[in-house]
Amino acid sequence: MRVRPETQTETTQSTQLPDIPDGRGRNLYRLDPDLPKLLSLYLSPEAMAHFTPHFDRLGQVAGERLDDLAFLADQHTPTLSTRTRQGLDRDEIYKHPAYVELERWAFSEFGMAAASHRAGVLGWPEALPTHAKYTLFYLFTQTEFGLTCPVNMTDSLTRTLRKYATPELIDKYLPALTSLDFDVLFQGAMFMTEQAMGSDIAGTETRAVEEDGQWKLYGDKWFCSNPDADLAMVLARPDGAPAGMAGVSLFLLPRIKDDGHPNHYRILRLKEKLGTRSMPSGEIRFEGAHAYLIGEIGRGFQQMAEMVNSSRLSNGIRSAALMRRAYTEACYVADNRHAFGQRLKDLPLMRRQLDKLELATEQARSFGFQTAQALQDADQVGGDAKKLVRILTPLIKFRACRDARKVAGDAMEVRGGCGYIEEWIEARLVRESHLGSVWEGTSNIVALDVLRAIRRNDALSAYIAHFDALLAHAETALPDQQDILKKLRHSLEQVEIMATQITDADDQILARELASLMYYVGCAITFAWEASHSGMAHRMTLCLRTYRHSIRHREMDLQDALEDTANH
Template identity: 55%
Template sequence: MPDIHRNIPDSAGLNAFRADPALRRLLEVYLSPEDFAALLPQFDRMGALAGGELEELALVADKNPPTLKIRNRIGADDQRVETHPSYQRLEHYAFGEFGLAAMSHRGGVFGRAGKLPPIAKYALVYLFVQAEFGLCCPLSMTDSLTRTLVKFGDPDLVAEYFDQLTSQDMDVLFQGAMFMTEQMAGSDVGAIDTVARKDAEGNWRLYGDKWFCSNPDADLAMVLARPEGAGEGTKALSLFLLPRRLPDGTPNAYRILRLKEKMGTKSMASGEIALEGAVAHLVGDPGQGFKQMTDMINMSRLANGVRSAGMMRRSVAEALFIARHRTAFGKRLLDLPLMRRQLLKMLVTAEQGRSMVFHTARVLERADAGDARAAKVLRILTPLLKFRTCRDARKVAGDAMEVRGGCGYIEEFSDARVLRDAHLGSIWEGTSNIVALDVARATRREGALEALRAHLDELGEEAGNMMPGGLADALARACDYMEAVARDPAREAEVRQAASAVYNAASAVIMAWEDARMTGGQGDRARLAGLVLTHKLLPRDPLAGGGDGAADADLLERAFHDMQPIAEAAE
């Protein structure tokens, strides 16, 4: 039974996995039967932790941010970032017990012989982030740095660091970071002026300032720099791996100047760094740094989308719980028509995000296996979800705070923390304008929209009668619109509108396809797809009136019912 005192419901201790049966059904779609059976206990355990210990740790870590220490007590240089024990415990779960930064790169996590598919990692992160967001940044950067290093690095360099980057032993683990942003070069990467010079021994050394570096005391960081004399623009940039310490154990020649005082992600340190001749290793070919870094950025963008989708689910789950257990004007909130309409809108948007990130994980697996068309589909899905899912999270988190009311505005609950953190997704790894323009670039230069359209047409055929009437036509119109806008420089101001149309159409098709593949499904995802079509793709007269239909009411009733704690344990 929920803890309710004076009409204030508290969902503390609710298992985030068991209270979300739709997630279980989706994982049966996206995982093989063998992987699903093996991983089910891990999903259940993460769900329990997210609603219990992880949530408690995250609240404490948020109120006890990291501090920068410059010297030790006898005055010797000893620069380090100190984190609260609650944050360290969160690290233990994410990096250690669950191996979230390791499972995509080696076998052995959870006793499995080989690497786990991307959806396994992203589903666990989806649950983890419902408690803690800040740590997910170092987690995804460690994961994506390892991927980029393995993909482009010299084999000897990979061998030197791979075991530490993928270790689940916290005393051995090397965490990763990405140092790219500069004061004169935020979104304009081509303006980077950090210089790389070779010393007398042939070692590369980096000089310059990096303005926004999350996880600044990471053991390894990927850094973009301009080799001396290489020229201007992105084509002259190279990618370097920067170790925190040199082989003899001495600190490398860079300093953390200060830590940022941020609006959100307070548990995790971000700072400014001065590179003062720091030794670094060239990764890949000179002059290809931006292209190679793009791989890491894209993985971080996908991770941002997963985190935003997870926070939307947390927000919707809290709102549904409150509406079921709080009363006003002699009724439960869930029986009030305006509240039902607000909750349904939140639910649709959150489910769009979930389907988009899970399906993108499926496409990523195929692309990494050598599927050329999947690689093109991934190229456009990643900025699409980074653009729309991350922006939607801000709105959904704000609406959830409103459902809780005044208690949502105080820091004893997590609503304010989630809302602050939700704003980050649409800024890091490219602001909304930048990633919307990237959707247009992928359309114009790489044929990515054409590949996505073909992919979605195939999903629509597989969905069969689960496809809402008119959705195929809406998809075609959205793609035609994006194509026209992407190829006309005079229509750049329409890029965000066109990208939103493609996102909405794609998410609706994917949800219909998921419904067709579900065992024992009730048509809920097809109904969600229909709501996306009706409310986000088709023209409507705002003065025509009309409310939600019986089918919509039935959909919301099941969502309320699903929020009851599930009695049986995961098998």
């Protein structure tokens, strides 16, 4: 037990252990000087002036109160009660008060789930600009990763409901989904996964039966996050529908029926998870649960794709946020700890390690902001922007979520043994970092989806056109950087050629290599575009490092692999 400083004696002081750098309480927004500069590229001056105080407030709360709550919520996981004390079957999930307070901050105080769907969030007279909303996610996730899943699912469910549901259903549920009153607002979820089929949605076995004009669901869903949500989107196969993807339909499932009684489904158990422990995930059995058909029969996956796209972007942004927190902590330790007579930061290998952490962190954020812009343009304009968002979302989901695992692990090393202890945030960041690569499709599934977007949705042309335009702007604005910009021009051309060559099943083995190359070429070009704006010259350094460490060797390796495939 440490003696309080005011009671220390001269003898005890000499035996004290040295303080370990502890950066708790710092403002996570102010610690990130590039964030306001980047936001100024996407938000109007009026929006920047309005939202900056809110970002600053969230940054401070995240570094203090929310950080403490997130630690408690991670330690005190949800529990499930399946019966009342009177013996009635009634599923209730108990969530620790710390998690409930986190919910209040996210859903009510900052309106993160409602931000895209109503006016008045944070005093803004219309729906929040896309980048303002995702900045809230970015800052909040740096302290609490698990809760941002229900927040995003609520946002995504509302988006899907507004696009495909009947006017009657929209009028019935939209007010609660977009409410800022914590005591009346609804949370959302999506129940897709079944134990036998995993990511193979075409294998969905959950049945939908129409009885007396009412749809009822039967079957099991194996991994359902936020299982006690007020509303959930569910994939099921109507009786008589064809096998395969063509028979899968989308349904809206209320937790409570119109008569005030619980709907007919059970939460069988909660999952014991590696990460996102604060947020419950469970297994659900439908026993004739009342549900509403959303859109057309047999179009379920296409409609659910609205939620999947949004969730994949959210996964990318949240992975970027997780990397940012890991990098921020690593920098603080390196600045404030001494070893071998020097600050860690001054040791050459440590500087190199921090540079690597920074690069992956900034790549994910810049690519995420570009994807968010594409999603906003797709909603407002459509056309090629829809094709662009179709390919950018799997790209960021694939690469940023994988990079987060390495960044979190390497940042733990910077703190050393203490980083392995659950009292510090690094251990939790490592655990949380693995979820992104599993959620909304594993790496193989998502890499193949990149190929699918190229082949079926003409998304490659939108990708090339978009990054060609950013590169052209940089070429005009940065005359002293023509050497690297010419190399990026060549890399972009090579992406187009090689992506076109990967056309049959034998080439699927190259999907991951192609997806990585496309992601990093997009990151490097985005860095150059950012550097062409005032006050962001450092982004050109990130551009050069991305080319040297992430593009050059991948480009050559993929070319060699394509030649080998052609020869065999």
